[in-house]
Amino acid sequence: MSHAFLAARRPLLAMSVLAVAASAHAQNRLDTVVTTATRAPQKLSDVLADMTVLSRDDIERQAVGSVADLLRRQVGFEMVRNGGAGANTSLFVRGADTRHTAVLIDGVRVDSQASSGASWNAIPLAQIDRIEIVRGPASALYGSDAIGGVVQIFTRKGDGKPVVDLGIGGGNRGLVKADASVSGRTGIVDYALSVAAEGSNGFNARPAPATPTFTPDDDGYQSRNASLRLGVQLAAKHRLEVSALTSHVDSDYDSSATAKTDDRTISDTRATRLAWAAQWSSDLRSELSVGESSERYETQPSPYVTKTRVRTYGFNTSWNLGAAGTLQGLLERREDQLDNTGVIGGHGKRHQDAMGAGWSWASGPLSLQLNARHDRDSEFGGTSTGAVAGGYRLGAAWRVQASVGTSFRAPSLYQRFSDSGKANLRPEQGRNAELGLHYASGRDEFSITAYRNLVRDLIVYVSKPVSGVAGPCPNLYGCYDNVSEGRLQGLSLRGATALGAVRLSGTLDLQAPKDSDKASANYGKLLARRAKTHGTVRAETDIGAWTLGGQVLASSKRTDNLATGIKLGGYAQLDLDAQVTMSRQLNLQFKVENATDRKYATARTYAAAPRQVFIGLRFTPQL
Template structure:
């Protein structure tokens, strides 16, 4: 093996060694956290049978700037692909699954683009997020379409207790500036939280390759502004009504392939609103009725392109605790999708497509002694392609106080998008993409120590790809169900406390492949997926200071299976520090990509160079 190859692999080998060593020493302080995403009902994180992670406000504050995608790329199982800086188009792969294969919710509201397929990750702001719950692996038996690779649920801030004001501001190199403010609290039966934030940067040249002379050689910056509102009314001890709303706008510069050198921009708007009524009818019986709506609007300037998605959901969830028999859950749900896009030439009303899905689901959770079980089944009927049934079975067994082994099997699907159905490249015969997953996990938790390893195998059939010859109006090709993928791998995460140093790390060893025997790429790794990627973080307290550093590493990837072009591996170092200057005032420093390493997650698009940030946070007493 060459010395250069050995050097390139050292960070990943170090991450691997750490993850294995963490099997006996690991850090956790979140196992008593109550979560809802894994079963759609409240449950302790320590009892969850899925591969799950919870990110708190402390994790979010440490990230400091950027979008939710910048935080998630540092979590086990996640890979980020971005066409430039923080405001540019962004994709997230979870366990090797495509970006459209992750269901994304904000306060229970589904976020999805029926044009590009999947959530607009660059438009989900960090400033409005209080907590993130991540479930890896198929979850269509709970959430219906999209959840082939996993679920990411974002919760905005919620008020409680005395009024609290939180103010933050910060600056950095390349013109980075951000400001945020929030007020939250409770008055009588009313709790409230109102927050707003803005962030801007001059950015960097996202297309620096000399061969691309048609691109404007300038810095590609971005500006974002966002706000959220969460209002609760406790009508009685057993009844609560809640309104939540979020709005985000991103104005990002990019370089078009047009020969004329212009100031090309993308304008992204994401909105989500939900009203819910939660009732505790008896100590054992609870229910929730909700109506939610999200919209995704994407526009390019000066080139005239606008597309808008609207997703509306109606849901009734209930749970009934039967004591020793377990807990039953039920869900009735309706989802309505609309897409306005001039490319929808085959729709009944050109330029406008719509459809709906009606679903019924049931679940059962049970625990007795060391054994836990979870069963879920769901039937979705789509107005376009008909019905799909999904199910999941999970079990866990405690091997003493610290160890637990768990296993699950489940099925999933993703409905064809309205653009895939009705554009000039669409086909009426498109079928849902379907996944079938099996996984086995081992978890260790004792005091402040935690470690987990999960092996998974997710076979995805009827994958929809573009540029397939066939009977559609487009001369460039059609969308069709012609591919099959096998997503398999091993995920490790854990941490330890060694003297004054807190350590945590992740490691992903994966082989997401094209297994369609008729494909020219049969047996090859899917594009832009690394065989190995992971993180390693160290943190310690020195007086009033908290000092931290994190390594993010990825092996090489293939950018495009047709060209075979390879993207090099990379290793990045981030440093951060926080200090409480008083009870009300804190100071934060952060440096990302300390050594200014040049790398790409998509061919010919530069990734973020060194970024320095200094911030203040002030919580005045009212």
């Protein structure tokens, strides 16, 4: 057993002995109101899904990195990145592929129809006020994409008297960050405006001597972003809100081209939404919305440009029936468009029309939730999904819950309309069952969730010999086809406790996401870049005006490529952070990521970020 693997296992084994697993206790206050689990407001304590909420305080403690760096520290998440914070990034939730997570920003679906899945590197951390995470399939609520889970990101929202928040900081390798926001309420209008910029000289992301064609230089990035939320209380029970976010990232990378050039990727993400929320009576509410997101990705000097536009229209209503529970109804339309030179004719279009219904009920210790949805795709016809969940309280502190559900993801427009696409591609289909036990009392929290998600008709690129065009592929070299199956199963633990003045928290994932296609040469093998064991351990305490924290992020070894069998070693990364309140208006932040300068990789030939030091000031003047 390798030293790297042992180094990664020690904190994970310690985690299982302590039986503490999850995010910080403050993020999971049971009275927190969330919307993602049912698409309607409810207390976190009533949610029947495996859910985590990250607050702005959690994000401030992060201080350095990206949204992906923050999420990889949550239970069920693994990250793969081709270099630094500005590089292409994938997130696996419970072993599901990155395209199997539905991502929303203020209710707007964000998705690339070229690369499949959200562009995580282009979502700005500085604009986020809260993140709600639901693990497990949620297509019965959100339609396509939600096979592995849902991540919903909320930007800042104004309330009360005006508040100004200013932040500035820097670190090694030329890291500079600055942000400013103003929010508040004036009469019937509430507002929140935020702008931010950051940049870094980066590091050499391709240091391997076996790749001499890559330019041995630092691969930095620059980004700038802004968000706006504006609400108008038209009447006591009617609210109109508009939100908008824009993000621009210009990042260096090393291409595999023979010429040693400075390659760049330019990513632009935008999301806008207009919504009208109405409370018709104490028991009846509705929301009408229209939203649009766009993702543009360009490489230079190699001439490649792709742009995705996703437009959604939605009507959501809920009716409280008292002792009989709550009914929900949903009508939704989604329109996808892809402009890409690799697509026949230069662009492709598709739309999905959906209707859904839900019922939730609670009486005494028992809670039930039913959801059903039907999506009709202009290319693939109809797909029906459903979910059933139940919970039972075993006293004041314990609750057991279980659920079953189905999910799907429609083929991307590139998979369908490129010269490697096939007219008979089918949506990927998931079928999940899970069982969870939760405990919460005072400063102690603990949960354990066992899940099994069978995903069939997985779409992969199938290569074939250049000898001819016979066979199902329209392209001489290969095509996308439904030829694989996956069995995603595992055990997730999370929790928090306190030992005196020290607050402890952590996560532990024991998983076996495997190829379950008996006709595959990889049958029974773990999926690429997934670890059997990964997790975190965090400790923090207050000393006077200081809050000191440290966290270990660890993973066991993974297979980088199933065809070659090449392994990626296990690792353990240590992060340190400190905050001091200098006055009611001024906070000083310190952060050291990868404090021991551990060298490891989440993708072969791509180095993970070395030690990153950050010092920042946050100023909130009283107005």
